[in-house]
Amino acid sequence: MRYRNMVFLGLAPAALLGAMPAQAQADFTGAGEESELDCNGGAASIEGASNVMTITGACTSLTITGAGNRVTIDLAKVSRIRVVGASNEIYWRAPGTAKPRLSVQGAGNRISRAR
Template sequence: MMIMANKSSFRIAATGAALFACVAVMTPAHAQAVLEGSGEHSTLDCAGGKASVTGTDNQVTVEGACTHLTVEGSGNVVIAQMAAQSTIKVEGISNKVSWRTPGKTAPKVSSAGVGNSVTRAR
């Protein structure tokens, strides 16, 4: 049995494969919001993904029902909107994180360092 293909059918197949490859590459896996600095006043939108605040004396509001929040450094003040099943990781000195979640759920919290506080926002 012999299969024959003409040039135009090959071009269509190649174009389709190239288009599929471009779509696969352009699709983001998860949103991530990042702030690195000192003395910054900012709002981040993690869009249901991850957020990271690194540095010293930053004041940050994190929106977007984050699934994971990491705060590293010293003297950072962060107010975060977290997803129902989320995690907060704090490392450093004198960081203050307050969080909100839907309903009465609470994020899983880990804290390493001295003088850090992680509390539900009022």
């Protein structure tokens, strides 16, 4: 009897983990590319230089590492943007009056609400 209970308890956490939804994520690495991504309500990450990106899907976060990227992104109501690099341009949209939390390291980066 104890053996069955132990097996059941051992399988319960695995069953719960299997039922959890996967975290959506959109990653891009490259240089001089033009591309579209859908983060599907998760995180977006861009690594590289001189890319032109359009990202949809109510992203919860955007991380850019690089220089000279131009990114237009749809953000969730609660979101953050992190930039490490120089001369990146980020244009964001968010519901209502929501604004992303910003963390910017580097020179010449511009981050503004898309018009």
